[in-house]
Amino acid sequence: MSGGRVHGWAQDGSRPCERLSVEIYAGGILAGVARADTFRSDLAATGIGDGKHAFSFALPPEVGDDGPIAARVADTEYWLTNGNRHGTANSPRPGRGESISPDWARALTGDSEFREEQAMLGHCWTLLGITPDLEKDGDWFRTTLGGRSVFVQRFGDTIKGFENRCAHRFFPLRTCDKGNGPIVCGFHHWHYNRDGHAVGIPNCLELFGTNPREVGAKLVALDIATCGSLVFGRFPGGNTSESLEDYLGEGFPILDAMCTMPKHPQRLNGQIGANWKLSMEITMDDYHNVAIHHKNRYAKNSEIAYFRFGMHSAHFTGHDGTLASMSVACRENRYIPSDYRIFNIFPNLAVSIFNARPYWFCHVQLFAPASPSQTRHMTWLFQTGFPAKERALDRWTRPFLDVIRAHLVRHFTKKITDEDRRACEQMQKIAHQFEGSPILGAHEKRIEWFEEAYDVAMSRGQATIDAGRQE
Ligand code: FES
Ligand SMILES: [Fe+2]
DSSP states (O other), X not given: OBTTEEEEEEEOTTSTTOOEEEEEEETTEEEEEEEEOEEOHHHHHTXXXXXXXXXXXXXXXXXXXXXXXXXXXXXXXXXXXEOSEESSOOXXXXXXXXXXXXXXXXXXXXXXXXXXXXXXXXXXXXXXXXXXXXXXXXXXXEEEETTEEEEEEEETTEEEEEESOOTTTOOOSOOSSEEESOEEOTTTOOEEOXXXXXXXXXXXXXXXXXXXXXXXOBOOBOEEEEETTEEEEEOOOSOOOOOHHHHHTTHHHHHHHHTOOOSSOEEOOEEEXXXXXXXXXXXXXXXXXXXXXXXXXXXXXXXXXXXXXXXXXXXXXXXXXXXXXXHHHHHTTOOOOOSOXXXXXXTTEEEEEEEETTEEEEEEEEEEEEETTEEEEEEEEEEOSSOOOOOHHHXXXXXXXXXXXXXXXXXXXXXXXXXXXXXXXXXXXXXXXXXXXXXXXXXXXXXXXXXXXXXXXXXXSSOOOOEEEEO
């Protein structure tokens, strides 16, 4: 949005050549329809079709440019998300945060609300684990998705995921966090193949009067996709056409480049006595650093750049490049880091990059919801493959200093995450008293974006925002 015009782009990932019409709403009223068929070089450069998917719409003069503006693909429920690029954290508008639903905190304390929420989120691409844990054929790990126990397993070159529940009498197939071996249920020894079909049923003819194939028992399979070393999954259902690559949009090449992990990344796992959303939101809050992390001053708006892409957002320190330029550089394998950056991937993933002189480290944090007031915090910490400003001395001392550096990075990361955890746990204690919308300042803007994405996921049961946004 600039100078009374709404800019953006829209493309249907499943029909990339089609031009879409976009309805522009101002203050909830249809202000007009724009055709998304204008060429924009950054779209072409980031692989959005032929780049002819942009639109620019002049708001009628009677519409002020400070009210809420929304846009959706005509005759669909695909709402475009707001603003990919904000050069700085804009100066605050009064009342920011009011677009957050007053119900935003319901699932923080209510069991049934939490279950409902998780069932919906189970259809969003969610980080389940990492490929170094699935190195050998038959390796598997157990985790949760959408409030359900699931497991992910390597079969040769492919990675598959299933709900952790036997089709016979619902015994859990995997009863510990990781292992290796075929899928054999511990209750009556039904044996499942890589497609989740029960292919071995003891005494089948005698007991079921037929062969296993006729019994036709089958596990619930997940959609699985990877990005770098990250393994994502979701429950199929509703609109499942969006690939992980489309879901992450410009973030895909970035995560792909950042999250190529060594065999043994450091792990800092723990339990947080607070709702996952509080933990996620504190990673999008640049206002708490003085009070919670004892920084000596508040950041200026001009020191931070925020970006929004699909359901997700990013914070860049400094103004060296944009999300789009970083995405292209990562895709072309020529990205050179310059500053701290964090990427918050909806629903519950935060990936940051930071410098531990002279090398660049990556911190992957997953806030896996366990109950309304409990979150499993899974984190991986490792040195990235991005080029560092290495001097000869660094190279010589590296074998020795790497050990110390890894230790310091771990210590520092743990200190920060513990401070965040304690703050979230304090909030959780009175979460049943959270009523109405919070008041958000310029450095909390991404929380508003996150809650908007959350509303979209809740109202549709899945993340169906296709590529699209306003600027
Ligand atoms: S419950 Fe799994 S084999 Fe019976
Ligand atoms: Fe923090």
